[in-house]
Amino acid sequence: MTSLTLPSLPxxxxxxxxxxxxxxxxxxxxxxxxxxxxxxLDASQREALQGRTVEIELQELGARVRLQLGPRGFHxxxxxxxxxxxxxxxxxxxxxxxxGEDDADRLFFDGALVMEGDTEYGxxxxxxxxAIGPLWTVAPAR
Numbered sequence: 001m002t003s004l005t006l007p008s009l010p011x012x013x014x015x016x017x018x019x020x021x022x023x024x025x026x027x028x029x030x031x032x033x034x035x036x037x038x039x040x041l042d043a044s045q046r047e048a049l050q051g052r053t054v055e056i057e058l059q060e061l062g063a064r065v066r067l068q069l070g071p072r073g074f075h076x077x078x079x080x081x082x083x084x085x086x087x088x089x090x091x092x093x094x095x096x097x098x099x100g101e102d103d104a105d106r107l108f109f110d111g112a113l114v115m116e117g118d119t120e121y122g123x124x125x126x127x128x129x130x131a132i133g134p135l136w137t138v139a140p141a142r
Contacts, residue, residue, distance in 0.1 A: 007060065008059075008061075009060065009061055009062065013062070014061065014062030015062065016062075017061055017062040017063050018057075018063075018064065020063075021079070022064050022065055022066045022076070022079065023076045023078075023079075025064075025065050026066050026067055027075075027076045029065050029067060029074075030067055030073070030075050030076055031074075033067070033073075033074045034073040034074050036135045036136065037074075037132075037135055038073050038074065040132045041128070045128050045131075046069065048124050048128070049069045049124065049128060050069045050070065050071070051068065051069070051070070052068065052069075052084040052085065052118070052121055053066055053067070053077040053081065053083040053084050053085075054066070054067050054068070054077075054083060054084065054085045054087065054125070055067075055077075055083035055085070055087070056086075056087045056088075056089075056094075057086070057087070057088045057089075058089070058090070058091050058094070059088055059089060059090050060090055060091060061091075066078070066079070066083060082117075083117060084117055084118045084121055085115065085116070085118050085121050085122050085125070086115070086116040086117050087113065087114070087115055087122075088113075088114040088116075089107065089112055089113045090112060093107050093112040093113055094113075097113070097129075098134065098135045098136045099135075099136050099137065100133060100134030100137070101134075103130070104126045104129070104130070105126075
């Protein structure tokens with residue numbers, strides 16, 4: 001199991017990072033999700049997830065991305081409106097979730113994943129990700 005551990009920035013630096021524009025990292029993540037996630041979503045899943053802004057924050061950095069699924073794929077969401085769903089977690093917890101090494105329920109109940117906002121939409125997102133399995137897999141070492 002590969003671990004992803006980031007050192008936590010001091011609070012004053014996390015506050016500064018949180019004020020940075022989210023568009024550049026959001027655009028990069030949207031392109032990655034277009035390759036890893038979008039092809040695995042069927043039409044009903046795409047429809048259920050479309051049009052709502054999700055914000056994901058890495059707790060140790062204060063960095064955040066804001067994404068939305070549109071008709072042609074994922075894109076960076078603007079800063080204007082409040083997100084429908086806000087997820088906050090440490091990088092190692094998100095990494096374990098993406099690799100299928102941990103499940104969202106366990107992370108949520110352990111306090112490693114915090115969800116705020118539209119909980120019904122959050123449940124739809126969680127169930128969709130559970131149904132398609134890990135987004136990131138590593139080939140076994142030879």
